[in-house]
Amino acid sequence: MTQAVRHDAMRARNLALVLGEVNSRGPVTRAALAEITGLTKTTVSKLVADLIDAGLVVETGAVRDGERGRPGVVVRVSGEHVASVGLEINVDYLAVRVVDLSRTVRLRRTQAVDNRFAQPGDVVALLRDLALKAVDDAVDMGLRVVGGVLAVPGPVDQRTGTVHNAPNLGWREVPVAALLELPFPVQVENEANLAALGELWFGSGLSDFLHVSGEIGIGAGLVVRGSLFQGSHGYAGELGHVVVSPDGPACRCGGRGCLEQYAGQDALAAATGLAGTDVQATTTGNGSRAAAAAGGGAQAATGGTTAGDISRIVARLQAQDPAALAACERAGWALGVALSSAINLVDPDTIVLGGIYGPLFPWIGEAVTATLTSRLGQMRDAVPPVVVSRLGTEAAALGAAGQVIQRVIADPAALLQT
Amino acid sequence: MTQAVRHDAMRARNLALVLGEVNSRGPVTRAALAEITGLTKTTVSKLVADLIDAGLVVETGAVRDGERGRPGVVVRVSGEHVASVGLEINVDYLAVRVVDLSRTVRLRRTQAVDNRFAQPGDVVALLRDLALKAVDDAVDMGLRVVGGVLAVPGPVDQRTGTVHNAPNLGWREVPVAALLELPFPVQVENEANLAALGELWFGSGLSDFLHVSGEIGIGAGLVVRGSLFQGSHGYAGELGHVVVSPDGPACRCGGRGCLEQYAGQDALAAATGLAGTDVQATTTGNGSRAAAAAGGGAQAATGGTTAGDISRIVARLQAQDPAALAACERAGWALGVALSSAINLVDPDTIVLGGIYGPLFPWIGEAVTATLTSRLGQMRDAVPPVVVSRLGTEAAALGAAGQVIQRVIADPAALLQT
């Protein structure tokens, strides 16, 4: 339930309110803040003073806007003190991003590693090194890292920071948060959810959309009025297993005809005629674990598909390869079918395609839109527009870093107390 | 964005907090409330005094619980002053329910009318009469009706109180809220959403579930941690148009193979071999409008299906009619397929089947569960249990009435000011 409101909670809410407006409107004067929030000038001044003391906000001089009257002093969110780290473990890379409170990306570091057959412990150890180095660099920039979020490709128990099942990493019930042992709190989240949040905070400026993360699996994150929909247990958004055709090809989930079997990276690669041998077939007898975990970026050809496959598919598409074109046509249709179910169920405002669908968009976008229009056109005034994300593979790591920033913005009082 | 918190808002929150606890825990003493909420005894006493003055809460004497010390005086939500009306327009009946603040149903009135071909104005006029009579009766019981909610079978623009499109009533862009003109604010909502809320407040006590309303159309309402998920525009939950088979039978929505074509009331009736002629075919040349709207409960055999069909289907099922049994088997399978997509997308905790699936449950339940288990079993620790609603056709009208009660409980201060 909700908590009792005392004077301190009242102040905390109003601090959050003021900081939130400074954050969303950019440089504003105290007078404007008073107008916007409905608080008095006196109160706004006191709140802003506290925020400045805490280093969350800075004055950036007076504005001479040509209006009559004394010019106001504008304040903006300060990017000079507080920062967060976004971490990502994916099949073929580890990523670290440092973002400051003003949502400026201060550090990007991505390391190519084949995690497909590595031990969780080794992967985490490598990530830990990367993260600690990033924190050092942040400290050198005068930043204080107040928290981090880790993106992993699979469902997560957020309370315990445990990865339930990341099929593409071969992980099951791995307590990543505990293994990481970083000197600040780290939360673990599903990559697809964080990619959606990345799009929210660093993308095209939409605040109501369903973000589709095409990878080997297909995940989705639904953002409604600027906040992520999680479902009852935090496992919402498994678009990859929405039914496209009830007796289509068998899926690893036990079902048949799931979207992933038509529009997942492996399915696309296979339909295009690329290597894409079955992963399971090569899990045994593999001596590359230590090597991969040690950080050698060698992308061992151990089966399955990697990021490289997408560029190969794109190359074939550019060469007008018929198999590749047909695979995309089919994937676009399947995506349209699955999305029409999703639109009927969750009513998103816009569909944002990310992950592998970014580079593939020129070849699948039309099929998706056409399928949606034919399936939804008669019931709705407007079919949700389908757009591409500009963030590419960076979305999840940025969303991860952004989530800590978001928490600070939403509750600055929590930070003041420490 | 969130609003500024001043002293009055602080008080409003704490009033809501206390009333909420009284509501959810039943009779409690002030001391216990202080313990639960974290507020001091002093503050709780003041808040409770205000709630008693407003007639929202009553003392019900001391408790002699055998403990040491002075016995406390318990308070509970008072059902004697504040009430709300729930209204429902459906294809073959109008319903009115009066519910008091303690969620006791004080008045039930249902009138059988065939609204299928009636003019919206006539239907609304009849409902208005029913509602005003119910309000009179409520006043006689010493109740003050503070608001109402109207359930309609189709998507609604809540801001304007307009029904966009209720295909089974033949309504398009009907401003029902304005037509009703009742002496208190009335909000209009989709029947499926309100049925889910009815289940939440008057049903089995679950607070996390997807409620499926089987009618001629199939709607769903998702409740997560006790609140309804609405989607970006309020149109979430159109389960009836989730894809079961992408090239199945054509649907009125423009798609093919939607769930409604397998498990909707008309589809079931047709597959069972009952009348179920196409509605569109008989919409013209029909002179029964005035008669039906005038309140004659005569269920004119004007084509399409009515509630009567369900009992006929059940009769056939009880007689082991092979066509009926096969229709249910197929409907159960289709429902399972659509629900597996829904579960992957929105992650509900439990599936509650309501509407026509109540009486049909003995013949479809197993097929639903079996389909879910086979399609989801491998990815999830546990497939969401599938249960039946006990509310029958009453769910939506109760949910409608309950929503007003819920608003009062959530913000009693709003009522105090009037």
Added chain:
DNA sequence: CTGATTTAGTCTACGTTGTGGACTAAATAT
């Protein structure tokens, strides 16, 4: 250039609300 006007921001007395501990009330335990 000077004074009127306008807008920004601060200062101070005050009102509202919750707190904490003293106090009264009413039961059980010894």
Added chain:
DNA sequence: ATATTTAGTCCACAACGTAGACTAAATCAG
């Protein structure tokens, strides 16, 4: 009968936002 325990009230106090007076710094009119 007295001690102990728990419920509820009373009162001085603290935290916070408010309202309006006040100071600061700009533009506008002449």
